[in-house]
Amino acid sequence: MDFPQINGNKLLKKSLSDVMENNRMPHAVVINGGTPEQRDALVNRISMWAVCSAKDKPCGVCKNCVNAQNRAHSDIYYAQGSGKTGIYNKDEITKIINDTSIKPNEANRKVYVLSECDGKLPVISQNVFLKTLEEPPQDVLFLITCEDSMNLLETIRSRCSVFTLENSSRPDEETLELAKEIAVGIVSLSEMSLLKATYKLNDRQRFLETLDLVALLLRDGLAVYCGGKAETDEHVAQTLCKKLTKAHYIKLIDITKDAKVxxxxxxxxxxxxxxxxxxxxRTLWQR
Ligand SMILES: [Zn+2]
Structure with missing residues (x-):
């Protein structure tokens, strides 16, 4: 199963795929860690899965999937919050709980999304929520996102399955491997490996991150060329240095920047x- 917009996070993807493919989604899921965009992307994917009417879920093309993708599915409810801070107050939670006893309209399940709950879900609301989480109605899925699940009450956390996205200030392994493939591909005899590697760049964010790393590897190469040390990957730097001159490096780094633009x-x-x-x-063949 693929998860658009989520780079790396191998373990998380594996466990979510298992849950989805075996139809074992818990009734309440907390998604935390990562970026707000990543949390949103996961909510989107899981909601599509929850309402999809195809056999292989989420199919991405059935009416349920399309409506879910457009946040316009009648069985997916996004908590609105109130006031300036968008707090999910006791009344809204009570409204949600009452709604869970009504059958879904189009799908086989109802989904309730409470997003970015850190500081937005007061203790009183969480306490109202508890009983429902303890004895969840059938065919209901709660999706709760927050930066850090520790901002929720322990009693809430223990009644949900918590999925944690990586907080990656350092590059994730998968992106770094791809950047290395590209860097080495630049100097390899056949251009096939470079073509193959760039073909994998089908996500905007991932493309940008990969280019940053390629630039880093090229700068490493230049450092080694000038007698310095590589910081990211010594082996890649050595491989590059067998073929590249200082002028090559400078041109290649510029091209990488232009691609980002x-x-x-x-x-x-x-x-x-x-x-x-x-x-x-082309740069490689220039002297
Ligand atoms: Zn579908």
Whole structure:
């Protein structure tokens, strides 16, 4: 199962895939860690799965999936919150709880999303919520997101399955591996490996992150070329140095920066990928 917009997080993806493929989703899920965008993306994916009418869920094309994707499914309720801070007050939670006893309209399940709960779900609301979490109605799924699940009461946490996204200030392994493939691909004899590697860049955020790492690997190479040390990967730097001159490095780093500019200008990712390959390879043949 794929999770668009979620890089890395191998373990999390594996456990969620298991749960979804075996239809063993718990009735209440807390998603924490990562970025707000990643948490949103996961909520989106799980809600689609929950309402999808196809056999292989989420199919992404049935009416339920499309409506879920557009946040317009009548069986998926997004808690609104009230006041300036968007607090989920006791009344709203009570309203949700009462609603759970009504059958779904179109799907087989009802989904209730309470997003970014840190500081927005007062203790009194959590206490109102507790009993429902203890004895959940059938065919109901609660999705709660927060930056840190420790901001919820222990009694709430213990009644939910908690899924934690990586807080990655350092690059995740998968992206770094891809960046290495690209860097080594620049100097490899056949251009196939470079083409193959860039073909994997089908997500905007991931593309940008990968380019940052490629630039880092190239700067490492330049450092080694000038007698310094590589900080990210010594082996890649050595491989690059067998083929590249100082002028090559500078040009390659510039091309990498230009590719980022193109992505930020919303040029199609495939197009940027192809352009990048061509420019990298062209530089290699220049003296
Ligand atoms: Zn579907």
């Amino acid at each position: 193109k992505i930020n200008q919303n040029v199609g990712l495939r197009l940027v990928g192809t352009w990048l390959c061509a420019e990298y390879r």
